[in-house]
Amino acid sequence: RGGPLLAPGMQPSGPAAAELDASLEQYLRVRIFKIIVIGDSNVGKTCLTFRFCGGEKTVEIEGEKIKVQVWDTAGQERFRKSMVEHYYRNVHAVIFVYDVTKMASFTNLKMWIEECNGHAVPPFVPKVLVGNKCDLREQIQVPSSVALKFADAHNMLLFETSAKDPKESQNVESIFMCLACRLKAQKSLLYRDMERQQGKVQKLEFTQDANKNSCPC
Numbered sequence: 001r002g003g004p005l006l007a008p009g010m011q012p013s014g015p016a017a018a019e020l021d022a023s024l025e026q027y028l029r030v031r032i033f034k035i036i037v038i039g040d041s042n043v044g045k046t047c048l049t050f051r052f053c054g055g056e057k058t059v060e061i062e063g064e065k066i067k068v069q070v071w072d073t074a075g076q077e078r079f080r081k082s083m084v085e086h087y088y089r090n091v092h093a094v095i096f097v098y099d100v101t102k103m104a105s106f107t108n109l110k111m112w113i114e115e116c117n118g119h120a121v122p123p124f125v126p127k128v129l130v131g132n133k134c135d136l137r138e139q140i141q142v143p144s145s146v147a148l149k150f151a152d153a154h155n156m157l158l159f160e161t162s163a164k165d166p167k168e169s170q171n172v173e174s175i176f177m178c179l180a181c182r183l184k185a186q187k188s189l190l191y192r193d194m195e196r197q198q199g200k201v202q203k204l205e206f207t208q209d210a211n212k213n214s215c216p217c
């Protein structure tokens with residue numbers, strides 16, 4: 001990628017060819033995970049996305065490079081209409097965001113979940129709930145206990161964080177890393193399943209695989 005195109009007869013040989021092969025193989029092997037960020041307008045979706053290295057980052061999990069692509073969506077209806085199909089297409093994970101200082105943004109989550117389900121996002125697609133703006137301690141309207149109950153009921157993990165507080169940047173990072181780990185764990189199960197169908201693996205080892213990925217969450 002990015003290098004000159006070589007005419008037939010000018011192909012590199014020896015170590016140069018091996019290097020080219022290795023980098024091509026590595027390039028082709030990088031899997032891309034698409035994560036979308038959803039929630040009311042002004043809850044901090046764009047700020048959270050930017051905290052995660054401007055929205056795209058290649059991470060290494062268990063020796064495998066994975067490109068995590070975060071799609072920031074618009075909360076306002078008038079901006080969403082034309083784009084919404086595009087956002088949900090082939091999505092690998094979903095992050096629902098609310099503002100801990102705005103109860104309405106929390107109660108509206110039901111509507112966002114319905115929208116997500118309405119776009120046929122399969123149930124196995126991992127979803128997490130993020131309560132943003134925790135730095136505004138005096139203005140908190142959504143108690144953690146209520147959010148946790150909601151997250152449990154919808155089979156999601158809950159993260160409370162702040163996209164503005166630099167001390168929380170590690171926490172923001174761990175939201176995306178957690179999803180990347182889960183996705184990688186899912187994919188390796190898929191690969192094992194395919195190998196099993198081809199008679200290469202005798203038994204599926206779900207627990208062992210999950211442990212191997214040492215997910216931070």
Ligand SMILES: Nc1nc2c(ncn2[C@@H]2O[C@H](COP(=O)(O)OP(=O)(O)OP(=O)(O)O)[C@@H](O)[C@H]2O)c(=O)[nH]1
Nearest residue numbers: 041042043044045046047074075076133162163164
């Ligand atoms: N105090 C505080 N303000 C935040 C935080 N995250 C975002 N903001 C502010 O909240 C406002 C909205 O942030 P955005 O990231 O644009 O929100 P959004 O959800 O992308 O909004 P839409 O694009 O309208 O859907 C901005 O003024 C941000 O500076 C946070 O963690 N703490």
